[in-house]
Amino acid sequence: MLQVAERKQVRTRQGRREPIVSEPTMTGDRSNVEDGTPPVDDKVLVKQAQAGHVPAFEELVTRYHGKLYGLIYNMTSNKEDAEDMLQDVLTKAYQSLPKFKGNSSFYTWVYRIAINRTINFLKKRKRKQALSLDNVDNGIERDPAYVELSSRESPVRDVNIGELQEKLNKALQTLSEKHRAVVVLHDIQGIPHNEIATMLSVSEGTLRSRLFYARQHLQNELAEFAP
């Protein structure tokens, strides 16, 4: 572990070269599979990153990469844009880290940055970008919902996964950015209403109203799958 830590040393904000520091107060949700140590709490990593330990920030990047990528990818339906945007969001988050007071969790804070920057990006990108989709994991075929849909008398049975993916993405792109954001956060990423309301700085009533409109719209767009 020590060797790994020493190998990972990088320059801090002050220009010094320091290794990542692991502290024993760990209550996070991810364990370190490599060495069996429990995960470092986000708050500890954030404090280390604020002090200039870049490896601590990298650990946070690794921790939330998947979810943040998913958010941006589902908002843009373009994997190249999603990769670029994610780098931009994480760099911005690092730059803004000194301003982070810890009033919310790091996860909520970084999500808020990602949502705002993605919506701004989409507003600037006026013309519609062609879809550039990720591969669909094979796990979809074992998903109970997909199995049920395939066995039903529904078009999913006849449509291949690629076509289904394209239709879903096209339908999502017909929504406005703010309506798409609530569908992505709630229906795809499974984040609870209250957390989304905090991330978007709106009331839960507004959030439910947006969900109602977005789902109603998607029901028309995807009528062939959910008749």
Place this chain on the structure above:
Amino acid sequence: MKRSRIRKTIISSDERDLPGDVRAEIEKNPEYRELHERTVLLRRVVALKRYETPAPGSRERCAVMVRKQIEWIQEKEAEKSSETDFAGQPAFTLRFGLAAAVVAVMAIHAFIVGQAPSNSPSHMGASTLGQTVAKDPGPNENKFIPIPPGPNFQDMAPLFEHQISHPPNTSYKFAFTNPPIRRIDYVK
């Protein structure tokens, strides 16, 4: 409960957080049951998007790029701070000293000029102003300005006679003893 409200609650809520009264309506009314089933199905279809996963190595690539950008930012910050933190350099001290000296000289000059008596009305006392204010002339005044009293040319002629090398009764004497009388026209 209003029909529109029930529909809105069914569409916007999740299965687990449906209110009891709406749940009862769903069980009672086939129309609401159908809407509920359709909403659940839609949510499941949309949720299949979570199986779209980034290409392998995306996370590592992102981490490397973010680290590079952070290092670039740090280098920029370091350059910026080295540019601004040059107060100890001799060239800066000299330039700063010269600028300060110029400012000090200008300030002293301004102070001295400010202390000197001034003729401007703002610096005059009320009595001075009263004496110097001229009476406004009427429209018909100053048409004729009399010649101020001065030396008589005839009385002055002998004073010059001994200095003149010409014989007497020359044009000089005539000139001094008989000065021409000229009319003076004053400009109105």
